[in-house]
Amino acid sequence: MNKEGKRRIWSDYQKEIADDHFFYVRSCIRQSFFPGSEQFFLNFLRNDLRKDVYENPSHTTCTGIGYHSDIVPLPTIMTVVARHFALMKESGYKNIAISCVTSFGIYAEIIETWKHFPEELAKTRDYLYRATGREFDIPENMAHTSDIIYKFRNEIAAKAKNKLINRETGEPLRIVEHIGCHYSKMFPKYGVGGAEFPNVLGGMVEAWGGKVIDYPERRHCCGFGFRQYLIQANRGYSLSNTAKKFSSMSPYKPDMVLTNCPGCNMFMDKWQYTMKEMEGTVYGVNGESIPVLTYEELAGLVLGYNPWNLGLQFHMVQSEPLLKKIGIEYDPEDKFKTKDGKQMPIPIDLINA
Amino acid sequence: MHNLKKQVIVVGGGVAGMESAGLLAREGYAVTLFEKETYTGGHTSHWYHLFPDRRESRDIIKFLEERIDNSNLNLLTGLKVTTITKKHGFFLVYTEDGNEFKADAVILSTGFDLFNSSRKEEYGYGIYDNVISSADLETMFRAGEIKLANGKAPETVGFVHCVGSRDEKVGNLYCSKLCCVTAVKQAIEVREHLQDTKVFCFYMDMRMGGAYYEELYREAQEQWNVSFIRGKVSEVSEDIDNRLVIKSEDTLAGKPLKIHLDMLVLMAGMEMSEGGAKIAAASGLHTGQNRFFASADHHYGSNKSNVKGIFYAGTCTMPMNITETISHARAAVSDVIDYLEDRN
Numbered sequence: 183m184n185k186e187g188k189r190r191i192w193s194d195y196q197k198e199i200a201d202d203h204f205f206y207v208r209s210c211i212r213q214s215f216f217p218g219s220e221q222f223f224l225n226f227l228r229n230d231l232r233k234d235v236y237e238n239p240s241h242t243t244c245t246g247i248g249y250h251s252d253i254v255p256l257p258t259i260m261t262v263v264a265r266h267f268a269l270m271k272e273s274g275y276k277n278i279a280i281s282c283v284t285s286f287g288i289y290a291e292i293i294e295t296w297k298h299f300p301e302e303l304a305k306t307r308d309y310l311y312r313a314t315g316r317e318f319d320i321p322e323n324m325a326h327t328s329d330i331i332y333k334f335r336n337e338i339a340a341k342a343k344n345k346l347i348n349r350e351t352g353e354p355l356r357i358v359e360h361i362g363c364h365y366s367k368m369f370p371k372y373g374v375g376g377a378e379f380p381n382v383l384g385g386m387v388e389a390w391g392g393k394v395i396d397y398p399e400r401r402h403c404c405g406f407g408f409r410q411y412l413i414q415a416n417r418g419y420s421l422s423n424t425a426k427k428f429s430s431m432s433p434y435k436p437d438m439v440l441t442n443c444p445g446c447n448m449f450m451d452k453w454q455y456t457m458k459e460m461e462g463t464v465y466g467v468n469g470e471s472i473p474v475l476t477y478e479e480l481a482g483l484v485l486g487y488n489p490w491n492l493g494l495q496f497h498m499v500q501s502e503p504l505l506k507k508i509g510i511e512y513d514p515e516d517k518f519k520t521k522d523g524k525q526m527p528i529p530i531d532l533i534n535a
Numbered sequence: 536m537h538n539l540k541k542q543v544i545v546v547g548g549g550v551a552g553m554e555s556a557g558l559l560a561r562e563g564y565a566v567t568l569f570e571k572e573t574y575t576g577g578h579t580s581h582w583y584h585l586f587p588d589r590r591e592s593r594d595i596i597k598f599l600e601e602r603i604d605n606s607n608l609n610l611l612t613g614l615k616v617t618t619i620t621k622k623h624g625f626f627l628v629y630t631e632d633g634n635e636f637k638a639d640a641v642i643l644s645t646g647f648d649l650f651n652s653s654r655k656e657e658y659g660y661g662i663y664d665n666v667i668s669s670a671d672l673e674t675m676f677r678a679g680e681i682k683l684a685n686g687k688a689p690e691t692v693g694f695v696h697c698v699g700s701r702d703e704k705v706g707n708l709y710c711s712k713l714c715c716v717t718a719v720k721q722a723i724e725v726r727e728h729l730q731d732t733k734v735f736c737f738y739m740d741m742r743m744g745g746a747y748y749e750e751l752y753r754e755a756q757e758q759w760n761v762s763f764i765r766g767k768v769s770e771v772s773e774d775i776d777n778r779l780v781i782k783s784e785d786t787l788a789g790k791p792l793k794i795h796l797d798m799l800v801l802m803a804g805m806e807m808s809e810g811g812a813k814i815a816a817a818s819g820l821h822t823g824q825n826r827f828f829a830s831a832d833h834h835y836g837s838n839k840s841n842v843k844g845i846f847y848a849g850t851c852t853m854p855m856n857i858t859e860t861i862s863h864a865r866a867a868v869s870d871v872i873d874y875l876e877d878r879n
Contacts, residue, residue, distance in 0.1 A: 183773060187653065187661035378656035378770075398772040398780040433775045 183396065188379050195366075195376035199333045200323040204235045205275035207266060209282030210243045212444045212476075218493030219478040220281055223327055226481065230341070231334060235279070238269045246284040250408040257309065260302065263292050264310045267318035276322040279330055283443030286326040287364025290372045293320055324372070326365060328442050328477050332374050332382045335389040343486030346392030348437070349509035354393035355437040358472075359383035360450065362443025363403060383440050386477055390484045399430035405453055406445035424453040428465040428472070435467050438504050439474040447497075450474045455498045455533055466503075471533045473501040483510060490516050500534040541565065541875050544628050544638040546616045546814070549577025550599060550857055551849025552644035554864035557602030559642075559871065566608045567636060569628075571615045571810060575603070577646050583676035585857065586713075586720040587747035595857060615810060618817040621842060640871050643820075643828065643840070644848040644864065645811035650699025650707070650803040657770045658695065658801055665689070665779055665798045666771060668698075669714070672721055672800050681728050681798075685777075689732060689797035692725050693781055694718040695768045696738040700804030709825045711804035712854045715741055716748045718802050719755045726759040734761045735794070737768050737783050745856060766792065771799060805854040820845065828852050838867040846870050 204227070212219055227233040245262050248254035254262075270278060280286045296303035310316055331338070346355040361380045366373025375381030378401070384394040403410075405424030410416045427450070431439075441447040451474040457463050458471065466472040474497060475483075482492040489510060494501045495517045505512055518526040541564050545556040548570030556568040574580060576599065582592040603610060615631040619641055628636045652660035652668045660666050664684035667675075675681045683689055696718055700711040715738065722734045741763065743749045755761040766784040774780050779799050783792045807826040815822050821841045823829040828851050831839035838846045848867035849860040872878075 183777075184662050184664065187659075190653065190661065191656055376656065378659075379662065396773065398774050400772060401770060 188381075191379050192375045192381045195370060195373060195381075197325075197329065197372060197374060198323060199325045199329045199374075200277035200279075201333075202233050202277075203275060204233065204277050204279035204325075204330070205270040205273060205321075206235050206237050206279045206327075207241055207244075207281060207285065208237070209285065209444050210247070211448070212281060215444065215448050215496065216476050216479065216493055217496060218482070218491060219476045222478040222482045222487065222492060223281070223331070226478075226485070227330070230485075231337065236273055236275055238273055240269055241266060244282075244285040244288050246282070246288040247408065247412075249288065250284070251412050257305065259288065260292050260295070260306045261309045261313065263289060264306045264318050265314060265316060267320065268310060268314070268316035270321065271317070271319050276319070278321040278324050279327050280324070281327050283326065283362040283365045284445065286324075286372075287368055289324060290369045293324070294369060296320065326382075326442070328365075328382050328386075329374055331477050331481055332385050335386045338386075338481050338484055339389045339391075342390060342484045344484055344508050344510055346387065346390045346480075346484070346508065348507045350507070354391055355504075355507065356395050356435060357387045357392045358395045358397065358400075358431050358434075358436045358439045359387060360400075360404060360439060360441050360443075360446050362441065362446045363407075365442055383442055383477060386480070387440060390480070395431065395434045395436050397431045397434050399427045402427050402430070404441075404443070404446035405449040406443075408445075411449070420449065421453055421456060424449055425457060425463075428454070428457070431472075432465040436472055437507055438480075438501075439472055440480055441474060441476055447474055447476055452498045455531075458533065468503075470503050471499040473497065473499050473504045473534065475501065475504075483508065488512070488516075490519075498533060500532050503534055541640075542567070542638045543640045543642065543871060543875075544569065544626070544636060545642045545644060545848075546619075546628070547577070547644035547646050547811075547849075547851070548572075548575035548610070548612065549644060549646045549849065550579055550595070550860045551646065551851075551864040551867075552577075552642070553599035553603050554861050555642050555644060555848045555868050555871075556608055557599070557605060558865065558868045560603070560605035560608035562868070562872065563607060564875070566605075567638070568603065568608060568610045569614055569616050569630070570610070570612045573613045575600070575610070575612065578649070578670075579857065581670060581673060581677075583673045584720065584724065586716045587745065587751045589720065589724075616814060619814065619820075619845065620818065621844065624844075626844060639844070640875055641845045642848050642867050642871060643811065643814065643845065643851055644867075645808050645814065645851045647805040647827075647850040647854065648808045650705070650711075650806050652698055652801040652803050654705055655698055655702075655801070658698070658768065658799070659771045659773075660801055663771060663773050663779060663799075664777070666801065667798065668801050668803045669717055669721060670803065672725075676721075676724055676728070681725060683797055688729050691733045691735070691796045692722075692798045692800065693768075693779075693794070693796045694722055694734070694736045694800045694802060696736065696802050697767070698801040698803050699806065701739065707804060707806065707825070709854070710742060712742065712744075713856055714802035714804055715743060716745060716751065718800075719743075719748075719752050719761075721800065722761040723751070723755050723759050726761065734759070735796070736761060736763045737766055737781075738763060739765070739767060746858075764792065768799075805850060808851065811851045818842075818845075825853070838863065838870045844874060846874075
């Protein structure tokens with residue numbers, strides 16, 4: 183493997199990422215499945231980096247899941263996205279920061295559609311105006327929030343309390359990164375590092391001391407793929423995709439998987455439970471499953487945040503083996519307590535706990 | 536004998552340039568042949584054997600070198616031509632060192648560039664050590680040793696056809712025409728060098744439209760057991776033992792295919808040369824949708840440009856094999872003489 187060749191590709195895909203004044207749009211599902219991730223992003227940008235990040239309470243779903251399930255037609259989703267752009271315009275922002283990879287792909291697809299088919303842009307302006315009386319501008323800068331963490335990865339490294347190094351062996355942690363199909367596979371120019379050898383997550387891993395694992399099924403779908411999962415009869419197909427990925431990465435003995443996309447994290451995390459239940463198969467070492475973290479959660483660990491405040495306990499595969507490798511101290515008693523110290527019900531059959 | 540004072544400049548010292556310059560010199564014209572490299576022969580000078588008869592490429596180079604060994608011919612190597620302008624019926628040819636040269640007619644024989652295989656990112660050229668190009672393999676043949684990055688001989692080798700050809704994604708809709716037969720030739724040569732090595736060719740269509748090409752294709756299958764799989768390679772990666780993992784589709788069997796190989800050879804297509812494109816842009820010469828020089832007439836004026844007195848020879852107009860290139864160069868000479876002798 184020639185790193186120089188990768189750097190050459192990365193140099194072709196260096197997108198411009200705004201430095202400040204972000205109009206932040208949340209994901210539909212991230213707040214439920216990894217509740218600390220978006221919170222970390224907002225805290226870090228606003229309080230650590232002193233950036234201006236604005237959220238508009240009238241922002242809604244982008245309807246991407248409905249679109250990819252053939253429930254929401256294209257003119258409708260274009261009008262919904264146009265409404266988000268109208269909210270941004272009304273709020274005085276020009277840089278959009280998108281939390282969800284599905285939404286990011288939707289925004290990219292729609293902006294590209296408008297570029298290539300201006301008549302669709304004109305129609306969308308008309309639909310939005312007639313429905314809401316609103317007008318919109320296309321963002322001057324569009325970034326996925328992982329782009330923004332990537333941009334500030336060295337600032338995070340400079341403030342690091344923990345490095346991605348195995349405390350016992352002194353070796354870099356072996357990390358599988360998975361960018362999610364809709365981050366850059368449709369439009370490589372919108373992704374840091376492109377689509378084939380992306381660097382958005384890899385750049386974070388290396389800046390924080392870890393080592394990226396390249397394995398044969400690195401580019402393969404996580405198993406979500408919308409209709410693979412949303413249609414119940416297809417779920418075996420979803421699961422087999424995930425199994426293929428984990429079988430391929432397993433020989434490299436990864437310490438964790440780092441994800442970009444809410445769907446990818448959910449499926450690579452939760453299907454490990456399913457595969458263990460169905461077949462008794464685990465893909466990590468020592469009978470353990472492989473923790474699957476978001477980039478915000480990993481950034482938070484590097485910066486020394488309390489793992490339970492980051493919400494790591496809400497994954498299906500628990501992160502204690504990873505925390506021990508890094509040398510992060512935690513109190514198991516606090517794991518399922520509310521912020522004011524009340525004990526919550528403790529889930530049964532957690533993996534790696 | 537023609538008037539020696541009539542001067543012709545030939546730009547590009549590959550097969551077409553050497554043949555046309557040599558013939559014009561033989562006819563008594565004062566010829567200046569420019570070559571940007573320090574040597575003549577172009578791509579052919581790096582090649583090992585030629586299809587379909589597997590002769591040494593050096594034979595061709597030797598023939599062409601003899602062709603340009605003429606006192607009427609002035610060879611200037613290591614010099615790039617940048618612009619050509621027409622003034623009062625003659626041409627001024629400018630070189631990158633700031634000099635200008637006068638001529639009564641110009642032949643552009645700027646050739647082609649091999650497609651840069653790293654642009655097909657999914658194949659990992661320049662990233663995975665044992666993904667090489669067809670040109671890299673010729674260098675290995677010449678060195679007499681086909682080996683992997685670890686120095687061992689490959690036990691399995693794959694060839695990917697149409698790398699940078701017939702590919703809308705890289706902007707090349709055209710067929711480079713020579714890659715199929717080159718892959719067949721190279722597949723046989725791999726088997727000759729390494730008799731126990733298994734060889735697979737991944738193709739879209741086998742375009743064997745040349746004399747004795749089809750016969751070579753048959754020989755590869757019958758005599759050398761080369762496996763031809765109809766399907767494009769979608770991605771390449773490396774496994775934990777640094778073997779290549781190739782994903783493709785066997786479209787005849789209707790099944791996806793995953794195969795482990797030691798070495799993968801990318802059959803790089805042909806593109807308009809960077810130097811030719813710059814000259815075209817700077818000199819007002821027309822190029823086609825395929826970015827090669829556009830001939831004045833596709834059927835009966837393929838050597839003529841949109842500027843009277845500037846002619847084209849060889850692969851600067853489209854992909855050609857050596858036989859076609861030499862014929863095209865000779866036709867260019869005929870057109871140049873007609874122009875200089877007012878026979879139009």
